[in-house]
Each structure stands twice: as C-alpha cells, then as structure tokens.
Amino acid sequence: MFDYFKRKRRARVSSSPFPPQWQAVLDRLPMYARLPHTDREELRRLIQIFLSEKRFEGCGGLEITDEIRVTVAAQACVLLLRRQTDIYPTLTSILVYPESFVATSVRTGPGGIITEAAMPHAGQSWSGLYSPAGGGPIVLSWRDVRRGAACPCDGSNVVFHEFAHQLDSEDGAVNGAPMLGERSHYIAWARVLGEQFRSLHQTLAQGDPAWINPYAATNPGEFFAVLTEFFFERPRTLRARHPQVYAQLASFYRQDPAAWPTPEGCEEAAGVSGQPPADEPTRTARATASKPHAD
Numbered sequence: 432m433f434d435y436f437k438r439k440r441r442a443r444v445s446s447s448p449f450p451p452q453w454q455a456v457l458d459r460l461p462m463y464a465r466l467p468h469t470d471r472e473e474l475r476r477l478i479q480i481f482l483s484e485k486r487f488e489g490c491g492g493l494e495i496t497d498e499i500r501v502t503v504a505a506q507a508c509v510l511l512l513r514r515q516t517d518i519y520p521t522l523t524s525i526l527v528y529p530e531s532f533v534a535t536s537v538r539t540g541p542g543g544i545i546t547e548a549a550m551p552h553a554g555q556s557w558s559g560l561y562s563p564a565g566g567g568p569i570v571l572s573w574r575d576v577r578r579g580a581a582c583p584c585d586g587s588n589v590v591f592h593e594f595a596h597q598l599d600s601e602d603g604a605v606n607g608a609p610m611l612g613e614r615s616h617y618i619a620w621a622r623v624l625g626e627q628f629r630s631l632h633q634t635l636a637q638g639d640p641a642w643i644n645p646y647a648a649t650n651p652g653e654f655f656a657v658l659t660e661f662f663f664e665r666p667r668t669l670r671a672r673h674p675q676v677y678a679q680l681a682s683f684y685r686q687d688p689a690a691w692p693t694p695e696g697c698e699e700a701a702g703v704s705g706q707p708p709a710d711e712p713t714r715t716a717r718a719t720a721s722k723p724h725a726d
C-alpha cells in the first residue's frame with residue numbers, strides 16, 4: 432500500500448513541468464551536455480523526485496540555493512539512470528558546507544592498527560547502518576562539488592563518490608559490492624574487481640605510481656567509490672586499460688560513458704585511441720594528494 436502511494440506521488444511529481452530555473456543550472460553542467468538525449472529526459476524526472484524527497488541543509492553559514500540542489504541532484508541521479516531504483520531510499524538529508532569541513536576519520540592501517548584523525552573532507556556518506564534513525568546523511572563541500580562538476584573528465588567527482596557509497600550500502604553492507612542481482616554477477620564482480628584491488632595494492636607497495644587515485648586502495652568500499660568517479664569521468668581510459676573492470680561497471684550502471692562525446696579540451700582525448708596519456712598516473716596521484724578526503 433505504501434509503495435502504491437509512493438509510486439503515485441512520484442508519477443505526479445515527475446510529470447509536472449521541469450522548472451526553467453533548474454534547467455538553467457543543468458545547461459551549465461558539462462556532464463549534462465555529454466548525456467544521450469533520452470537519458471537527459473530520464474535525468475530530469477529523477478531530479479524532480481530526488482528534490483521532492485531529500486532535504487538539503489546549509490552548514491557553516493551556507494544558504495541553500497537552486498544551483499546547489501540541482502547540481503548535487505543531477506550528478507547523484509546520473510548513477511541511477513536506466514536502472515530500477517528506489518532513489519537512495521535510506522538517504523533523507525544532504526548537508527552542505529561552503530568549503531571542506533573538518534571531521535574525524537577512523538582508519539585501519541597495516542597490521543590492523545586503528546587510528547583516528549581530524550582532517551579536511553570534501554564529502555562524507557553515512558549509511559543507514561550507522562544511524563539509529565535508519566538513514567544517514569551525506570555531507571558535501573560545495574566548493575568541491577562545484578569543482579567536480581566543472582571538470583567532467585578529470586576522474587574526480589565528490590558527488591559520484593559519496594552517492595556510490597550510498598548504493599554500496601543498500602544491501603546492508605558497505606563492502607564494495609552494490610546490489611548486483613544474480614549470484615553469478617557477484618562472483619564475476621568479486622573476481623574482476625578483487626584482482627584489480629590487489630594489483631593496486633601491489634603497485635603502491637612497490638612505490639609505483641597508481642593509475643587511479645591511491646585512496647581507492649583504502650578498502651573495497653573506497654575502491655568502488657573511486658572507481659565510479661573514474662568510470663564516469665575517464666571512461667575511455669578505464670576501458671582501454673582495464674576492459675573487464677569497465678565491463679563490470681557498465682553492466683551495473685547500465686551505461687556506456689566511453690561512448691559519450693568528449694568535451695573540447697578534455698584531458699581524456701589522448702586516451703580515445705586506447706593509449707592513455709603518458710603522464711597520467713603521476714598527474715592523477717599528484718592531483719588528488721592535496722585534496723580533502725572524500726570519505
């Protein structure tokens with residue numbers, strides 16, 4: 432019965448006209464221009480539902496505007512396109528700070544040593560697993576959201592990252608495996624991504640530059656979140672270097688971003704032929720090292 436009313440309400444919300452001021456924000460997002468036209472239509476419907484159900488709260492003196500709400504919602508909903516989705520069912524609030532915010536993180540290091548440290552963050556995702564109310568918030572730095580949105584092909588996007596964590600938590604465990612359906616899909620996912628995760632660890636242990644933000648090596652959950660950023664922002668590079676990983680993500684997200692048009696001046700243009708830019712690993716590692724964490 433609850434589902435019936437929810438479906439009715441969502442149908443009503445998504446069939447109402449898309450506000451022109453929201454469309455103006457979408458038109459300024461480079462990522463939106465890359466999407467196939469049919470996806471743009473679906474994205475607008477998802478944004479309408481998302482914004483009717485999630486509460487935004489400005490922190491640190493930030494006033495929430497349509498630009499903030501639509502910029503976050505649009506990128507969050509790109510992860511939901513073409514899929515059966517309940518639109519982040521356990522997420523109720525999104526807290527937005529003007530810039531990076533300081534939060535305490537707990538890390539498990541080599542030998543299982545647990546450390547706690549306060550550090551600047553670009554984003555954080557709290558799954559319902561950790562919230563007595565059943566739904567944890569997402570916390571974002573607006574400055575980092577804007578940066579991520581302005582450059583759609585640098586492999587770094589805090590909104591994709593945090594919302595990938597939400598998808599990961601939907602089955603009750605944040606373990607790098609979102610809901611994949613059939614058992615055979617889980618087996619293939621674990622084999623392909625597990626192999627790459629171990630290989631990344633080996634690369635870093637040898638002191639070699641990583642092909643992806645080294646933060647991905649933190650744990651399988653972070654690997655999936657960072658990989659999601661890479662999949663949508665550097666799809667041709669991922670497909671050329673790790674076709675099996677690309678295929679797994681393309682199957683889960685039901686999208687083929689390597690087929691999207693590349694914006695002019697995009698860093699990934701050199702990767703179209705299958706040859707990644709020679710300086711890519713160093714540049715990626717350097718570019719991400721100084722950024723606040725996206726937990």
Ligand SMILES: [Zn+2]
Pocket residue numbers: 592596652653656725726
């Ligand atoms: Zn993370």
